[in-house]
Amino acid sequence: MNNFDFKNPTKIIFGKDTIEKVKEEIPADAKVLLLYGGGSIKKNGIYDQVKTALADVDVTEFGGIPANPEYATLMDALKVIKDENITYLLAVGGGSVIDGTKFLSAAAVYDGDTPWDILTKNIRTEKGMPFGTVLTLPATGSEMNSGAVITREETKEKLAMGGPGLFPEFSILDPQVITSIPERQLANGLTDAFTHVLEQYMTYPIGALLQDRFAESILQTLVEVAPTVLKDPTNYQAASNFMWSCTMALNGLIQKGVPGDWAIHMMGHELTALFGIDHARTLAVIAPSHYKYNFEAKKEKLAQYGERVWNITEGSTDDKAYEAIAKTEAFFHELGIDTKLSDYTKDYEGTAEEVAKRFKTRGWKLGERQALMPEDAEKIVKMAY
Amino acid sequence: MNNFDFKNPTKIIFGKDTIEKVKEEIPADAKVLLLYGGGSIKKNGIYDQVKTALADVDVTEFGGIPANPEYATLMDALKVIKDENITYLLAVGGGSVIDGTKFLSAAAVYDGDTPWDILTKNIRTEKGMPFGTVLTLPATGSEMNSGAVITREETKEKLAMGGPGLFPEFSILDPQVITSIPERQLANGLTDAFTHVLEQYMTYPIGALLQDRFAESILQTLVEVAPTVLKDPTNYQAASNFMWSCTMALNGLIQKGVPGDWAIHMMGHELTALFGIDHARTLAVIAPSHYKYNFEAKKEKLAQYGERVWNITEGSTDDKAYEAIAKTEAFFHELGIDTKLSDYTKDYEGTAEEVAKRFKTRGWKLGERQALMPEDAEKIVKMAY
Incomplete structure (x- = not known):
């Protein structure tokens, strides 16, 4: 820790x-x-x-x-x-x-x-x-x-x-307040909070056992309440757990003592800036490609997440990690959230190069090891087309 | 919630x-x-x-x-x-x-x-x-x-x-700092923090899904690190998770939005006041009897705790709840903590009546429903002889 x-x-x-x-x-x-x-x-x-x-x-x-x-x-x-x-x-x-x-x-x-x-x-x-x-x-x-x-x-x-x-x-x-929020915004909120937790959790093992479990607790709770929140926002139990989970997802607690990634947000922000895509949806576009591209660096935590949040019990660490990415993408789809840039715009050609250019201008190196260079971001965004 | x-x-x-x-x-x-x-x-x-x-x-x-x-x-x-x-x-x-x-x-x-x-x-x-x-x-x-x-x-x-x-x-x-703490005190600390969580968690289901999982996260982490903390206090990973778990066990977070019990502490305090028994050990003396005595009121949460913290998968709700109490007592024993009043004093006769008398004088009704009367405390303390 x-x-x-x-x-x-x-x-x-x-x-x-x-x-x-x-x-x-x-x-x-x-x-x-x-x-x-x-x-x-x-x-x-x-x-x-x-x-x-x-x-x-x-x-x-x-x-x-x-x-x-x-x-x-x-x-x-x-x-x-x-x-x-x-x-x-x-x-x-x-x-x-x-x-x-x-x-x-x-x-x-x-x-x-x-x-x-x-x-x-x-x-x-x-x-x-x-x-x-x-x-x-x-x-x-x-x-x-x-x-x-x-x-x-x-x-x-x-x-x-x-x-x-x-x-x-x-x-x-x-x-x-949830009762009057349109379904589109509720799906965005669920996706946003879920990805906030992932950014603070999906890095490499550092022996912060309690922080890991708290992060998994929020993910499990969001997965559990999401269908009810979307189907019946008047369900107070689902609404209250949803609301408290969103707050706990980014109030500082689960990031303490652990590395943070946040590269998904940095790439996502550019998609909002360029195309006006809802913030949460840009995260769902980038996350699966980001985890596939950085698979070797993140596979231990991906597998742990697969076991504890998605109850994946079969296979090797690699198998569980791949399955965990698939489950994550499927979860976004169940919320009605598309996970490809081309689902949101026809003008996606050149986006990866533009994002890389911006990161290069700002001198950004991203990810939990500051090892993700602009050319990596370019590849990840391209994978997300 | x-x-x-x-x-x-x-x-x-x-x-x-x-x-x-x-x-x-x-x-x-x-x-x-x-x-x-x-x-x-x-x-x-x-x-x-x-x-x-x-x-x-x-x-x-x-x-x-x-x-x-x-x-x-x-x-x-x-x-x-x-x-x-x-x-x-x-x-x-x-x-x-x-x-x-x-x-x-x-x-x-x-x-x-x-x-x-x-x-x-x-x-x-x-x-x-x-x-x-x-x-x-x-x-x-x-x-x-x-x-x-x-x-x-x-x-x-x-x-x-x-x-x-x-x-x-x-x-x-x-x-x-843990490296210089005597094993007896480390065992007390583990028991104290564990029981703090139980007091805020082992009540009745109220749909606070995230708070339940946070509580279970602390319990799981204490169970995971306890053997290493006792065997090798220089192990920094175990020490840091132990320390952070103790803080999170009673900083207010997991008690928010849920009922609290605290009857174990109230009865335990009297055993310390009467016999000078270490605080944590009085909790280990009272807890098993308290949960057996209040089994019907607490069995749903006891079973959930058994499933999630002790991985009990077989049997009915009652079976899981009983097994969870047994696991808890066995955990205290593994820490080297005795769980009967007679393990600590030969002068235990009359203790239950004295505790009941004190609670009656103070007009105390205890537990998450304020339904535990002095005569109930008397029976629980007697079960703990």
């Missing part, structure tokens, strides 16, 4: 009818900016619940934060924060709204030339503007971590940021 | 040669009281490591905190805190030293008549004197939670306390 530091100060408020508790968590004298996305919260009643809870609080609103939160939109929100002397941010939405809010938390206190530096110069935020979240879409885990990913349409870039000052002060997780 | 709040702000610093990092965590202008136990830290080198790290810090010392931290001793330490204007507490030790430090953190800021009230009147501490810990004995989980248990020899009482202000600010966990 590697040495590690672990600290996660976010307060989770989990359960039925908890949205009204938002009022108890925000200082009474705060000037709040309520941030949300495309407006679905106005149709499903969550907006009304939040507004009712905050009836006595000074609240300004900023809606319209898109999926893959866009820099230009966020700069408009930053202007509101400055103009209105906002002191507290409240994200009501999924990972995109929360990630956008984290960028704003950092940008609101950043005193450099341009907030874009936070992304390109990898500036870590030690203390941002305080914020909380009301989660409306389980998937990214952003509600209990300190990272974010921001997109800039202008340059077709999608970049990561973070820092210890970017944990939400609180996050409210009411599994009942 | 039940609704829950979860927040755990303790910073964990985990790994090889991390004790020197204690300096980075304590404010430079702090007046520190370093608290420790019977002096083993002076023999195993941990004291020297801490003192070297804190060479430039104003440190006063208070040693001699006994196992089952004793109120009278702690009141002497409280006098030092007041006399020396101490501003920061540093516990270097196991659960007893850390629990004692939590009492002092609360008592230092308490302005009621007598600090004993904190225990008898169940006064929760919202903000105590800040403190950190250097853990020398994995077992209780006190290094990452906000609870403590204090003993008063005078009245033969052992009482619990806690509050959100009693999380350590940081805890340093260097698994190498």
Whole structure:
């Protein structure tokens, strides 16, 4: 096991009818900016619940934060924060709204030339503007971590940021929000959380027995609840386990003391930047090819995953590892998620070369051993056509 | 799954040669009281490591905190805190030293008549004197939670306390400390952590699929590493998994959203108060009888535990549940832990009646349904003779 530091100060408020508790968590004298996305919260009643809870609080609103939160939109929100002397941010939405809010938390206190530096110069935020979240879409885990990913349409870039000052002060997780989420988004959420765990787990054995089992616990639970979540989102038991699994998949715990890969995300981000494909679906496109291409380096963990998550008992380590990749791809298909780039776009020719070119420009070496070069990424993306 | 709040702000610093990092965590202008136990830290080198790290810090010392931290001793330490204007507490030790430090953190800021009230009147501490810990004995989980248990020899009482202000600010966990721990204490630590998980898990099914699997993950890991921990404490892989499992067993995570039992602890505490039996051993004495006595109420979870932790595949739910209890008792025996009260004292006659009398005086109803009455405790303790 590697040495590690672990600290996660976010307060989770989990359960039925908890949205009204938002009022108890925000200082009474705060000037709040309520941030949300495309407006679905106005149709499903969550907006009304939040507004009712905050009836006595000074609240300004900023809606319209898109999926893959866009820099230009966020700069408009930053202007509101400055103009209105906002002191507290409240994200009501999924990972995109929360990630956008984290960028704003950092940008609101950043005193450099341009907030874009936070992304390109990898500036870590030690203390941002305080914020909380009301989660409306389980998937990214952003509600209990300190990272974010921001997109800039202008340059077709999608970049990561973070820092210890970017944990939400609180996050409210009411599994009942799932009842109003379209099936497509639920499938995305399941795929996203599942791949988050894989990125932290599917590396090489390092003797972190407990972390391995925790990771497998989340994967097993997602596999167990997925059919019910898709078929009947009103099933509270499935919804609550789905929601808590998504949070635990990326709140830092299972990555402590172990190597991390994240190459699937890095390649996937480029597919979103280039084609606008849903984030989760890009992961499902890349993952099978990534595991096949890096089979020798990952086969021990692939086999362990096959045994423990998919109950594969027959065959050699290689057999179990191959079967585990097949099971993973089949799982994505069962969720209704296509796993080939050509399923999403006809213009895929040249994508692999473009991704490799971008990685080369940025000097990126990826994977748990930093051994995955741009030319490897090119081959993996091509395998995923 | 039940609704829950979860927040755990303790910073964990985990790994090889991390004790020197204690300096980075304590404010430079702090007046520190370093608290420790019977002096083993002076023999195993941990004291020297801490003192070297804190060479430039104003440190006063208070040693001699006994196992089952004793109120009278702690009141002497409280006098030092007041006399020396101490501003920061540093516990270097196991659960007893850390629990004692939590009492002092609360008592230092308490302005009621007598600090004993904190225990008898169940006064929760919202903000105590800040403190950190250097853990020398994995077992209780006190290094990452906000609870403590204090003993008063005078009245033969052992009482619990806690509050959100009693999380350590940081805890340093260097698994190498295990190399100098006597086998008896290692066996106690394994038993203590194992039983902590059981108390939060062995209740009734409530559909918290992920919490169940996390609990089972800790149990499986403790079972896997226990033989190596006892045979070769220098094995770092076993030591690190043991240490992290003990912390995760009682840092709040696995109890969220599920019912808790804790009756084994409540009965066990009385055996320590009456006979001075090691805390962990009292749990091993009570657990098998408790599960046999409450078999009907707990058999579904007992069977699940049998299947998943002990790989019991044959038989009915009842068969698996019985076999799981037998496996648990056999595990304690393999650790060298006796499981009958008569193995520890010849004066056991009348113990059951005394425990029942105490519970009756306090008006206690125990267990996950608060349905375990003093007369039930009497029968369970008698079964454990």
